[in-house]
Amino acid sequence: MQCEHCDNKATVFYTQIIDGIGKKSCLCESCANEQGITDPDGFLLGSQDIQNQEDASSSEALPKVEVATGKPSNQSCPGCGFAFDDLKKTGRLGCSKCYDFFRNEIKNNLGGMHKGTSHTGRVPAGMLEAFRERQELEKLEEKLSAAISSEDYEKAAALRDAIGKITSQDTTPPEQQTKP
């Protein structure tokens, strides 16, 4: 039998049951390793399939599957030309825009370094309002996606209204206000 992902011979057979629906997978050893089946703590079996299916129907439902893989290391920050690989060499970033451009890569590398992953300290006076608004928006968006996935559409509609109210008030988006 052939592996589902490549042309090698399938040697790993796995049956996964999610919400009562069984799904069989036949994989070669290297694809199985890649998907983390041999690692009981972290398998992502079928994530590729799920994403392929979702891509066909709606592209929104599983936004974060691919985050961990990041950008190709040869991409560089449009602000200063810094490539993420340079961080490994120098231990420093190129400019403040690097944090935007490599946000996910940086966040993945923050593990163990700090107590948390988001700022809870002081905010410069001119940015306080934008900062609060931004945090409020993020909270609402989180609640919204929770409401949608639990099919609480009434709540979702209310949340969407609340988000719309905040975003329509802005003359400039908060992102822009941090720039000179």
Place this chain on the structure above:
Amino acid sequence: MMRFSTLMKHPADWMTGTDTDSAIVLTSRIRLARNITGAPFPGWARKQERIKILPELRDKVETLAEMKDAFSHQLSELSSVQKQVLVERHLISREQAARSEGSAIVVNRNQTLSVMINEEDHLRLQSIRSGLHLREAYQLITSIDKDLEQSLPYAFDHELGYLTACPTNVGTGLRASAMLHLPGLVISDHIGQVIQAVGKLGLAVRGIFGEGTESLGHLFQISNQSTLGESEEDILNRLERVIQKVREQERNARSKLIEEDPQMLADKISRAYGQLKYAYVIDSKEALTHLSLVRLGSDMGCFPRETMKLCDSLLMDIEPAHLQHKADRKLSPEERDTMRAEIIRSRLQNLTSPVITFIN
């Protein structure tokens, strides 16, 4: 503007330990890292870019009320000995001492506030106080920070806070630290446990001179590691609690030494006094070790109380760059050892033999 010679002639209060409670916690230090949005961080910027941004930053810093008649120089204007002296006084970092054009240091008149421009970050604001006074130092630095944020577009992110060249500083950009004198814990061999326990709480312990637990002069620095996910208040609270705890343990260790082995302690303190008072050649390591014991003796009542202040000024004055600055020329290590002994002998001239109060 303040001249280098003036800076040298009048050491800051915190350098000579004027705080009545600096027997164990010598100094408290707060540092904030700040950057300008849209400009490359100094380490990544081209020299021309650093030179270009410097005047704007320097002007904003120099016009702060706190910086009236400040010491303000580009690193390129200072000799290597002068730079090294500033490092020994903790006014600039080693990293900044290696820089020249496009980097500057501004120090206020009483040397409690220093601002490094174009070090690893565009701005490094630093405030030092004698004794355990993290909050006072933080208040001063925050008022400076609030002034600067009015006119400088800081790099700030809604999720990651203040953006810094190194991700280890991102968030608050706050590094708080204290310098502690822990001879009791070292002599009683409990320092390893203390370092481990403090490390488990997410704080870092480093020797000030030398490496790890082998710290020369029994001087250690405790500082926070994490800068993200915790407010400034939480960081300071946690650090202060731990420092108080370590101070208490050092106190206990000292009492226990007096109780269990007073002869050994008296021997160490008296020998240290003798070596310092009569040496003609002394290297840095030996001097620091003995000064630490005389300092301990002063806390235990063997010497007059002001001896501690004498030790604290000596700690700085016998460092290599300070010696060379005084001699006004480059000195070989052998010449330094001779000059070091000379300075120590003359400062201790009027210090009488230790009175061992703790042996009946």
